Structures are given as structure tokens and as C-alpha cells.
Amino acid sequence: VNVEVPTYCNLVTTSLQPRDQMWQGMRTTAELRKAYNIPIPHNKDSVYKGIERKVRKFNAIEVPRKLQPLLPFKSKPKDRPKGKKGSAVDMIPEIMNIGEKKIHGALQQLHLLKHEKTRKEKIKRGLQKKAHEVQKAKTDEITRKRQREDRRERYREEDKKKKRARR
Numbered sequence: 001v002n003v004e005v006p007t008y009c010n011l012v013t014t015s016l017q018p019r020d021q022m023w024q025g026m027r028t029t030a031e032l033r034k035a036y037n038i039p040i041p042h043n044k045d046s047v048y049k050g051i052e053r054k055v056r057k058f059n060a061i062e063v064p065r066k067l068q069p070l071l072p073f074k075s076k077p078k079d080r081p082k083g084k085k086g087s088a089v090d091m092i093p094e095i096m097n098i099g100e101k102k103i104h105g106a107l108q109q110l111h112l113l114k115h116e117k118t119r120k121e122k123i124k125r126g127l128q129k130k131a132h133e134v135q136k137a138k139t140d141e142i143t144r145k146r147q148r149e150d151r152r153e154r155y156r157e158e159d160k161k162k163k164r165a166r167r
């Protein structure tokens with residue numbers, strides 16, 4: 001089979017120039033900037049920024065008092081920071097005038113009422129929970145008895161069928 005080979009012409013550009021001139025290609029972007037004194041474009045988004053990380057503070061591990069004597073000395077909590085002592089100014093008692101005393105007394109009464117109300121609600125919820133548990137225990141007992149009777153009846157029927165099948 002005859003196949004035509006396409007002709008390809010690749011000009012050698014250096015041969016077309018005079019011998020005293022050297023071939024020079026296109027100038028790069030950096031060369032053009034340098035030649036025309038053009039500064040490098042500055043993009044604000046491309047600037048590297050320092051990373052600021054928050055210092056992580058972990059709470060101390062709370063070891064129950066009953067467990068502490070069982071631990072080896074190395075594991076016992078010992079390096080606890082001592083509580084802050086108030087300054088002398090903080091320790092001076094504030095003397096309240098008559099109006100402040102009335103306001104303070106009213107706030108104390110409000111707090112007392114709130115705590116009393118929450119205490120009563122907690123007692124009421126506890127009683128309701130106990131009543132609910134008693135009721136649930138009764139219903140569970142009834143369902144358990146019913147299921148037991150159903151099982152016994154089913155086993156009786158199966159036993160009767162087996163006896164009939166043997167005959």
C-alpha cells in the first residue's frame with residue numbers, strides 16, 4: 001500500500017539572520033518590568049498573615065475525696081493554686097444607708113421566695129415520680145401475669161396437638 005508522507009517544513013530562524021547578530025526571543029515579563037520600571041502588582045489578599053491562636057485552658061481534673069487516698073502519691077492532686085485573698089479595700093464592710101438596706105432586704109426576700117418555690121416544686125416532682133413508678137409497677141405486674149397466662153395457654157394447646165399427632 002502506498003502511503004503519501006506529508007512534507008513538513010521547519011525553518012531554522014538563526015540561518016535567516018546575518019552571522020554577526022544573535023537570535024533573541026520574546027522578553028519575559030520580568031525583563032519588561034525591569035526595562036520600563038513597572039512595579040510588581042501587589043494583591044492584598046495574597047499577603048501572608050500571622051496566625052493568632054487562643055491559648056487553650058483546660059480545667060483541672062476533679063478527683064473524688066474517697067478515691068484520693070487510694071491513688072499513688074504521684075497521681076494525687078497537690079499543685080492546686082491557692083484561693084485569692086481579697087485586698088484590704090475589699091475586706092472593709094460596706095455601710096448601707098436606709099434606702100439601700102430596704103432594697104437589699106427586698107432582694108433577699110425575693111431570693112428566699114424563689115428558693116422556697118423551687119424546693120416545693122422539687123418535692124412535688126419527687127412525689128409525682130414515686131406515684132408514677134408505683135402505677136407503672138402495677139401495670140407491669142398485670143401485663144406480666146397476662147403474658148404468663150397466655151404462654152401457659154399456648155403451651156397447653158401445643159401439648160394437646162402433639163398428643164393428637166402421636167395417636
